[in-house]
Amino acid sequence: MKKQLKLPKFNNEDEEREFWAKIDLSDYYEPSDMEKISFPNLKPTSRSISLRIPEYLLNRVKEKANEINVPYQSLIKEYIQKGALSQ
Numbered sequence: 063m064k065k066q067l068k069l070p071k072f073n074n075e076d077e078e079r080e081f082w083a084k085i086d087l088s089d090y091y092e093p094s095d096m097e098k099i100s101f102p103n104l105k106p107t108s109r110s111i112s113l114r115i116p117e118y119l120l121n122r123v124k125e126k127a128n129e130i131n132v133p134y135q136s137l138i139k140e141y142i143q144k145g146a147l148s149q
Contacts, residue, residue, distance in 0.1 A: 064090055113138075 067090040072078040120134075123141075127134035 064092065066090070 067087075070081065072081065123137060124134045127137040130137075
């Protein structure tokens with residue numbers, strides 16, 4: 063650690079945002095000061111969408127999901143993820 067970082071008392075979020083925008087943390091911390099952390103309970107944000115697919119395809123996905131005992135919407139998400147990441 064180079065020097066102690068003293069945080070002022072902020073009256074509102076705008077003041078705090080301005081403070082963090084102007085400060086250079088490399089004046090206060092060395093890379094060796096950093097610690098790895100994890101957020102095990104943090105979940106990715108998800109958003110509801112409407113998707114039109116042929117009924118026969120939806121039925122096939124539901125059948126497949128039933129065979130492997132998973133919710134069909136989870137299976138659809140898995141298929142989309144595999145397709146999006148394979149490129």
